[in-house]
Amino acid sequence: MTYNFDKIIDRQNTNAFSIEGFRGYLFGEYENLEFPMSDNDLIKMWVADMEFETAPEIIDAIKRRVDHGIFGYTLASGESYNNAIVNWIEKRHNFCYNPEHIVNSKGVIPALFYLVKQLCKNGEKAMIMTPSYAFFKHAADANNIELVYTKLVSKNGQFSLDFEDIHAKIVDEKLTTLIFCNPHNPTGRLWTTEELKKLGELCFQNGVTIISDEIHCDLVRKDAVFTPFQKLFPESDQIITCISASKTFNLAGMLMANMIIPNEELRNQWLVDHLPIENPLSLAAYQAAYTEGGPWLDALTDYLDSNFKVVDDFIKTRLPKAEFRISESTYLAWIDIGAYFEETNIDDLTLFFAQKAGILLEGGKMFVDNSDGYIRLNLACPTSRVLEGLERIAKVLN
């Protein structure tokens, strides 16, 4: 089957967060903002969902479930659903989870809020790597948990872990939890087995449990290899893995994710605190995604790879002062445009580009720390949109 990722889809009147939620989420602190064009004409490359229709196989599965007509309480973690997840990960990432370790959540975000609270009690701390997906910080802040930051180091646009810094900080006895992102949002780094092994060993030697947020794990460049953290430490029960079909198949509105919790005590506590009941349409969609979504994902991968190439070519020719490297994963481009600004002028790049260029993107400020001068562009949209977005950026920067 061929899939059309070039199609422009009007999302108006669907309560799309991307078009109706941006004022509150991106600019909540400002009042009465004006933009150079109507909201409808702003190019949206901010929130991490896609402008593509999900796989037709998934739409058909939802329709079949709708036709059944009964939408009563529906069990989440049935055997066939858990096996679908396990088989998907085994096929795509070459590791077999124990299906009995899988639990359900309404999303990775609510799971993070719950897990950090369980893992950091009595003044214990959690570590994150910056730049960071902001909800890692929100989850800690909401539970009054102190965060320790370790900065990723960039060399010519390639990010790496600062093991010396991690080592110095992880020995703190109060530090019990690492909230880790693999693939990494926003940089798109896909951590290597060497990096993961070294990090895992450091954590376990120091009694630190890892929450490994692997929500972007299926969105990798064609020849890149994603390694589940648990694969390197199959016997450990100190890694909690967060996955979902939501990013991979543009199903975020279905509000469903899965946690893989090998530790029996924590898993039992989870089961006490969460009803194993799901939205039947979400379940139908995710089950179809994990069993029939492969060909669509392969086609999407080609399309995203091509969009990254478009961005790379554009930047080389039209924005030569920017630093950019095609990332190994995600559909997010992380671009250092600091060279185009005076240091004092890069405080709110989100606002700058919305007002000056008519493009909604996420500026560095939205990624906690260590991100001044960067912008994050969501490339999961038709290439024509990507090009229009780039043109608007180039126009104000040049």
Ligand SMILES: Cc1ncc(COP(=O)(O)O)c(C=O)c1O
């Ligand atoms: C790293 C990461 N974790 C979690 C989420 C959100 O997860 P969910 O929609 O399942 O709550 C996102 C969304 O952008 C993300 O990038």
